[in-house]
Amino acid sequence: MHPIINKIMLLRAFGIFIGFILVFNAMPATGQSTYCNPMDIDYKYNFEQLNENISYRSGADPVIINHRGEYFLFVTISGGYWHSKDMINWKYLTANRWPFEDMCAPAAVSVRDTLFLFQSTFESRPILYSVAPEKGIWEFYNRWTPRLPKDIGPWDPALFHDPDTDKWYMYWGSSNVYPIFGSELDYSKRLAFKGQYQSMFWLNQYEHGWERFGPNHSDPFKPFTEGAWMTKHKGKYYLQYGAPGTEYNVYANGTYVSDQPLGPFTYAPYNPVSYKPGGFATGAGHGNTFQDNFGNYWNTGTSWIGLNWAMERRIVRYAAGFDNDGQMFANTRFGDFPHKMPTKTWTGKGDELFTGWMLLSYKKPATASSTLDTMAAQKITDENPRTFWAAKQNKPGETLTIDLQTEQEVKAVQVNYTDYKSDIFDNKPEKVYTQFKIWTSKDGKKWNLASDLTKEPKRDRPCAYIELAAPVRARYVRYEHVYVASPILAISEFRIFGNGFGKAPQTPAAFTAVRQKDARNADLKWEKVPGAIGYNVLWGIAPDKLYQTYQFWNDEPNTFELRALNVGVPYYFAIEAFNENGVSVASKVVGVK
Template sequence: MKKIFLLLIIVCSITFGYSQNKTYCNPINIDYGYCPIPNFVTQGKHRATADPVITFFKGEYYLFSTNQWGYWHSKDMSDWKFIPRKFLRPEHKVYDELCAPSVSFINDTLLVVGSTHTKEFPIWMSTKPDGDNWKELVHKFEAGAWDPSIFWDKDTDELYLYYGSSNLYPLYGVKLNRKTFQPEGEVIPLLALNDDEHGWERFGEHNDNTFMQPFTEGAFVTKHNGKYYLQYGAPGTEFSGYADGVYVSDKPLGPFEYQAFNPFSYKPGGFARGAGHGATYQDVNNDYWHVSTVVLATKNNFERRLGIWPAGFDNDGVMYSNTAYGDYPTYLPSGKKEHTGLASFTGWMLLNFNKPVQVSSTLGGFQANYLTDEDIKTYWSAKTANKGEYIISDLGEVSTINAIQLNYADQDADIMGKPATTTGHKYIIYHSNDGKKWTVLVDKSKNDKDVPHDYIELAKPARARYLKLENIKMPTGKFALSGFRIFGRGAGEKPAAVQNFVPLRAAPRIKGERRNVWFKWQQEPNADGYVIYFGKDPQKLYGSIMVYGKNEYYFSGLDRTDAYYFAIEPFNANGIGPRSEVKKAE
């Protein structure tokens, strides 16, 4: 009987996609290509991609993004395999051969097209995209669309194109002929930014600059319960405030109305910041996820990575994504039907925020403390890429370690584009309780994979105070990391509830001031940081902001005319403290 029961569990796990113990951590760990554009690498060669689309097609997830000279596929959203492919013809002498691509499917056929204004790019098709099996569906796509998104309405068997990328023009929509795939009928303006009303649409790192008009881009449509959700990115890809909003309509070409809760995808704080210009997709269990762009913007404004966030629609049809603790270990699809709150979060906390670090050497101003400051824009670099360069992280106490993330920087990289082969990142991680006697915890000394954001979920939790990362070999550049992040649980107490949390909204004496709010609270001595939740309904606090080491925060992302509700919770290496009562700001 026991054997039958165990067999049923295994069958259910395979059938329904259960993998409760399998996790990932943003930025996702894929072999990002290096920027191929010469004038974008004057401050250093670096990895870069953005504008992602994921679709679940014939039992696998397919991931396309800007200028990677290929794409990835995966059966579990964890182990991504790259397929080299250039989606252009010999006469197209461009770097942007697949910039902000459209990826969609019709029945058993996957469709791909890149951005262009020339009206000469083809639409590519494949029924077996798990290999390099592509042919032209349309030789010259006459739309000439930048940031295109082809949407197939399977309920009506109709096709639509949504597109646009501008700080002047709106996003557009047009119907496509079902047989020729070319535009037919009127091109309709669908939405434009309104940053006078929507604070989060303002230009700037924190939606706080007015010297330049904000950009709208990245149109993408999801149909849910008979409604069309038109998603868009704003205000600019180089900012931590990069986000996705959504308008809703009963018809594919509108008119569209601004969703009451926006932006629905937003992550201005923490390690992996920015959650704009993305796409929403369903997994093997039909649960929703949102993939989007994560901002680095260190060596170039367009230095970026990718993040994946749990998403969904609530009972009132409100579209949301959950980015709270979104760059901490998160469960992969597991048959769970609830993404709101902390349902997808493992509860493994960051153990080494601002903790002591020892290193083998330091190159110039790339100091060791940057390894644990939870800022992806800063990084430490050793003087060399030699075997034996190392990092030692002191957790301060013996802790339970569940997972580790290594975020490599591109110091003195010498690669452009997508290399045909790489040597992989080779390293060993040791653990110790006294910093003297070391035992191997992770051995990747023979690794041949390119793992720029390597994430290791330990098969069995370890107990240690010290972790040592020893370099064996780098694929390019020096041994350099923006974050040596260790996750698990400390041995101490969680922080207590935050006291005296007050959201102060600006008075409406000056036009637009109500788009801003100033949070002030009493510092909780045991907290490493805080998560501030916000929304226009006390039961729908879907927005979140992660703040480290402060007791105040200026937020410039409100819609001017609406009341808001806020709450705050503290966290540290030992867990998450109690959430405050909800406060209203008129």
Template sequence: MKGTASIIISMLLAGSITSCQSQKQIAAHRIVTNPLNLNYRFQPKDESRREAADPVLEYFKGYYYLFASKSGGYWRSDDLADWEYIPCTTIPTLEDYAPTILPIGDTLYFTTSSGKTQIFKNAHPEKDTWEPVNTKLTYRLHDPAFYRDDDGRVYMYWGCSDKEPIMGVEVAPQDGFKAIGEAKALIEHHGDKYGWEVPGKNNEEPRQGWNEGPCMLKHEGRYYLQYAAPGTQYRIYGDGIYVGDSPLGPFEYMEDNPFSFKPGGFIGGAGHGHTFRDKYGNYWHVASMTISVRHWFERRLGLFPVVVSSRKGMYAHTVWGDYPFYIPDRRVDFSGNNLCMGWNLLSYRKPVLASSSLAGYEPDKVNDEQIETWWAAQTGKKGEWIQVDLENLLSVNAVHVNFADHNFKVFAPHPPVVYQFIIEGSVDGKEWVNLVDERDNSKDEPHRLFTLDKPVKIRYLRISNAKNMEGNFSLSGFRVFGTGQGIAPSKVAGFRAVRDQQDKRIYRFIWEAQKGATGYVLRWGTQKDKLTHAVMVFDNQYEARYFNRDSEYYFSIEAFNENSSDLLKSTR
């Protein structure tokens, strides 16, 4: 056993890792997953919960700046992988929802949803030294968005309503962002035609959803006006696109909407986001993801690569977005590369044991691939633990730890909420060695992905609490990634897609359960060679109500399990 232990210990977190997809060496810190591992702030009132949503992200003076609602500050990064938190007290409207930022020259501008529009500026946002602008824009902006065109002209977009449209107007930054002309209605509600705009967990409620969170992108001379629907508390929250030839339209609905959509997997939701280009010219989408258990607005942030092309339109790679992927340090063709590391989920519904648990928060909640459920120990005492049995010796590349903060009584303002723990591995469940040692951790990191320098053959993994804490030691996900030793599932048989003839926004799917399958990836599109949208399903039937009433669709389905690395590489 000593030999095995020494091998495992030598393969800790460091160095660089080879991607199964690209075969390139990738620095370990550039391997990430969703939700983003940020120090999400606990809110000042109501239920004790973390929250961040409605993100906006811009590249400015060599750094990416990320703002999100209800965060008490903002983040910056030089690589989109490691983020530094900057507390902020000089923006009095910071606690209002839906921030937006705009770089102009050497200055970054900021505003947010508020009763009276106020704009602030900062030439050095690495410091909390924001100053007010003599704002002359008199429109009341709900979910505002700045946009600066190539010719230097600036526009504002806004909208957050189940009745009112998405609006837009040109503004004059040199004159306090005063409106130039009258605001125009740009996007109306069409839930009767577009099922994804209808609210409800499965788009089932007989009312209009909320159209909100606009964002503008220009690509090859065309303007892509983005909006979110139908509500932030749903997994079916997504972002759609209207396309036009000028910043204020007219705009035409993109038939393959929503372009950013993630109703399945470990964490769902990919709406009210912001599409931007990184310093290499790659497109990305940062978006709101949902938990919405303790409160509707219990949310996280996700980051997804985006394709914009004249042939395939615009779409985000989301279906594998909560598996490990890498942040590139060069220009990448996202139409043929979804950035996945090619590691499979090894822990789904595998046997689990725990030191203790609360009723309703049993151990099997830790690996059911639902962030909305979690295991909670009976206490927060040092020594509480949970372990997963992979059932075979498998090659492990990474462990994704997601803490659930059960029975915490934390409210803003607060110091960092720090977990301290160890992750151990064993080949036989008797002798254990440390894989990850966070007993001296001082960082607030509720969604940490730990990558191993080289894969380790192991069967059992255990995480143990290393300090006494208030509340209960709890995890919504203890997810293990690597490579299985079996065979991938066979081709799916008996697939049927049946459209509801009374309501053509609804499709019902059924297929034969495949032996050895963990789940299935259902893909769709309005062109046969353009199945760029996908959902992960863990059953052999599925009902979806988010399709366009008047569009025709093509579908495909693939089964996956812990041996399906090739499927993770597939893009359409």
């Protein structure tokens, strides 16, 4: 996040969250075994733009910590945090000391029996600790830090404890002027700075195409680096960072690597590590990397909404890891389709977590019980979170119906709400919650109830993901409205997942990749496939390391200028097609120097 903007936001938020008592918004055991990005949590109405009277729910800059086998999620300006035992069901908590002001881009680390927590700041702020974070009990660990020079921070901090040396470090940075910084911390002095902080590395958009600013890296504006995070793997230190800016589809995480915690660091030629510029939930930058209880790695990030304000966002997470050569990766292929929650250590790059449930609703006909102005029902199937349908009135019984055009097997739905002209500036659970019903039909006349949120305890679900108890054969799927707190009922996307009964598409033919004179760019081209809904361009630095994915829809052009490459690095590309029925075999890999 940009430091000057964040400082203003922090001042506005100061004192709003004083005096919280512990509150649980209980979530029932859903029985779900799958998840879908954006994460289905009760995003909070955000006070960033309170003075401008803009009301919207948002979540950004996530940190998920595995603490004693349970998971804790910290998010920018949320008035609290989330706790989960399975990474599917999350409970929101506020704390006895949710401190003095709310937190931007917080840092957290679990060391032995203690969870430590620290906020972004340009002032002097304390580190908190808890031995019972699931109960919302926090105490002051120190009264920390002398103030650093103006604009240095530590903003967007990361706390790191090296288990092999028992030494502590902090990394931080959020700027298009300054680098990522790092410093050792003195445990004997309650984690005060130990010596002088140091510059770790700077952005270099002249050699790293993905670090260029703007949509698809097309803006000459100087990019931002932010969101530091450190992971140690097999003796190597992976210092991660977000770039080039949170308000674009290309927001991503990269890494530098070193044999020492404070460097010198070497740029990873395979960057970016986590990158999702296409599809519904675009953007994957500024998050963290953690391991689950099976030892699997995950990478979290920030996905862009940008409707009410440029920094309106959601939270995503992707299977991640390190290959046998030590290359770090995050798997964003079909990253906003349903995935299985692992019950064991996965293999390879985690493709086995993809359920194979395809998107059934893209550009399918949609009708509504009523429509406000020009915000028509057809916008709920365009896979764009910045377009939306709105009802004439926010009242129970309003409906949205999607015609899948043929009978298909429906397995899950996701309802993404839009805060259009919202007037909500608090998060009182008795007022702010979401309820609806999902119906299915084979003929559009006889309807069967597939899911009913009125049967569960009230909670807010701006990105509600519902895995049906059993697959349902249906042609029509209907959303029936019950309640949202906003004055206007608005939905950006009603996404339906499952499988058709036809054939997967053929492999796209004549796929080519040509490097431009500016080696940061490559021109891609392919032949469209009859019956395809979309395509995944897969690429990487070796034929067996196609870890990157850029998703396209079939109604988009079949040519694209990819502007995310690193100078001096050879690349390899392939493409696959997909539709409601499945995914084609990937094309032959082509290489460019």
